[in-house]
Amino acid sequence: MPIPADGPRFERTLLRNDVFERLRDAVVDGTFAPGEQLKDVDLATWLGVSRTPVREALLRLAASGLVVTQPGKSTVVSMIDDRKVEDARDVVGSMHELAVRQSVGLLSADDIERMRAANRDFAAAIRADDVRAALDADEALHAVPVQVLGNGAIVSVLNQFGPVVRRAEQQRFRLNGDASVAAHDRLIELCAAGDAAGAASLAFETWHTLQLADPTP
Numbered sequence: 001m002p003i004p005a006d007g008p009r010f011e012r013t014l015l016r017n018d019v020f021e022r023l024r025d026a027v028v029d030g031t032f033a034p035g036e037q038l039k040d041v042d043l044a045t046w047l048g049v050s051r052t053p054v055r056e057a058l059l060r061l062a063a064s065g066l067v068v069t070q071p072g073k074s075t076v077v078s079m080i081d082d083r084k085v086e087d088a089r090d091v092v093g094s095m096h097e098l099a100v101r102q103s104v105g106l107l108s109a110d111d112i113e114r115m116r117a118a119n120r121d122f123a124a125a126i127r128a129d130d131v132r133a134a135l136d137a138d139e140a141l142h143a144v145p146v147q148v149l150g151n152g153a154i155v156s157v158l159n160q161f162g163p164v165v166r167r168a169e170q171q172r173f174r175l176n177g178d179a180s181v182a183a184h185d186r187l188i189e190l191c192a193a194g195d196a197a198g199a200a201s202l203a204f205e206t207w208h209t210l211q212l213a214d215p216t217p
Contacts, residue, residue, distance in 0.1 A: 093207025
């Protein structure tokens with residue numbers, strides 16, 4: 001779709017990371033479609049910033065595989081490549097497995113309740129057939145062990161490859177209601193019981209077996 005005319009306006013103190021996150025989210029949520037050409041001058045006007053942070057953001061997006069850029073030529077939103085999505089999914093799954101394994105003994109009662117609340121939100125989104133809300137809730141649930149652990153390297157890897165998976169999920173995900181809610185419940189209970197090995201194994205399995213259906217009927 002064309003770049004929206006009513007783009008957000010930021011303060012002059014906008015950080016480069018803010019530009020990156022805004023452009024990343026626009027690719028992930030489909031505002032910018034696969035194959036669409038992105039011109040830094042248009043993006044800069046949309047965001048109300050100079051072209052420099054936009055160019056830097058596009059290079060970061062290229063490193064994640066969300067765009068394909070040729071310096072001095074063109075930048076286009078990448079097509080969704082099943083193999084690359086599967087590779088990213090397995091990396092993301094491994095990071096969550098590690099985060100769960102190392103954080104189980106650190107999770108407080110409040111942390112466990114945050115996970116339960118996220119799963120309730122997930123279940124409600126499933127009932128409403130709201131894919132985006134379901135994915136947001138799922139992300140919030142899995143983020144708890146990552147946040148509690150505070151391992152910057154894990155966060156960095158998830159920031160790079162998580163959006164690749166999220167984009168494919170958002171465009172292709174098919175809600176598998178009861179099974180997904182139940183898997184979350186099992187994960188939470190294993191965490192609450194202090195079963196680091198069991199929880200870590202289930203965390204990886206949940207991501208590794210994620211099915212991204214073909215978007216065609």
